[in-house]
Amino acid sequence: xxxxxxxxxxxxxxxxxxxxxxxxxxxxxxxxxAPGAVLEVIGYDPGAREDWPAWCRMTRxxxxxxxxxxxxxxxxxxxxxxxx
Amino acid sequence: MAQMMVSITHAKxxxxxxxxxxxxxxxAAASGVETAVFLxxxxxxxxxxxxxxxxxxxxxxxLQELIESYIANxxxxxxxxxxxxxxxxxxxxxxxNTLITGAAKAVEFLTGGAACMSY
Numbered sequence: 428x429x430x431x432x433x434x435x436x437x438x439x440x441x442x443x444x445x446x447x448x449x450x451x452x453x454x455x456x457x458x459x460x461a462p463g464a465v466l467e468v469i470g471y472d473p474g475a476r477e478d479w480p481a482w483c484r485m486t487r488x489x490x491x492x493x494x495x496x497x498x499x500x501x502x503x504x505x506x507x508x509x510x511x
Numbered sequence: 512m513a514q515m516m517v518s519i520t521h522a523k524x525x526x527x528x529x530x531x532x533x534x535x536x537x538x539a540a541a542s543g544v545e546t547a548v549f550l551x552x553x554x555x556x557x558x559x560x561x562x563x564x565x566x567x568x569x570x571x572x573x574l575q576e577l578i579e580s581y582i583a584n585x586x587x588x589x590x591x592x593x594x595x596x597x598x599x600x601x602x603x604x605x606x607x608n609t610l611i612t613g614a615a616k617a618v619e620f621l622t623g624g625a626a627c628m629s630y
Contacts, residue, residue: 446593446613473602474592474613481619
């Protein structure tokens with residue numbers, strides 16, 4: 428973990444959800460946040476490592492930081508700032 | 512640079528389609544096209560080292576050779592994460608530079624202008 432983590436407005440633990448189901452959950456949660464707010468997502472899906480940067484680029488949100496266990500089995504924390 | 516995705520949903524259940532998918536992917540990569548093979552459904556088995564060793568369809572090069580030449584020409588291989596997980600496959604047994612991913616990466620690639628052929 429880095430020394431300084433982004434200030435978080437909401438945390439979402441998605442467990443082992445992945446792919447399209449996970450993105451629907453993510454969109455629903457982001458819709459409840461104001462622009463500039465930061466969502467921390469905790470997940471285990473190895474596909475998210477490639478998927479969420481792509482999703483953030485497509486939806487004009489910013490992936491600030493990815494931390495945690497990047498192996499198949501470990502939880503990963505994603506910090507996403509909602510776009511304007 | 513032009514972009515192309517080749518979607519492959521078969522492995523030993525349809526060796527013909529699995530092979531032809533990589534033949535087309537090789538043609539694209541060797542033509543200087545940024546190419547991504549997207550493996551989903553049964554196709555995810557093709558991501559495992561050693562799995563393709565015995566697949567050799569008449570009229571084509573052995574599948575393992577096709578995959579090696581594709582990777583050597585900077586071809587990318589993306590594997591559907593939920594398809595991979597539900598079959599209990601091993602991340603430390605992936606061929607080459609294979610990436611485990613979900614639908615968003617594929618959607619971004621395709622909506623960015625990539626053409627797609629499916630097998």
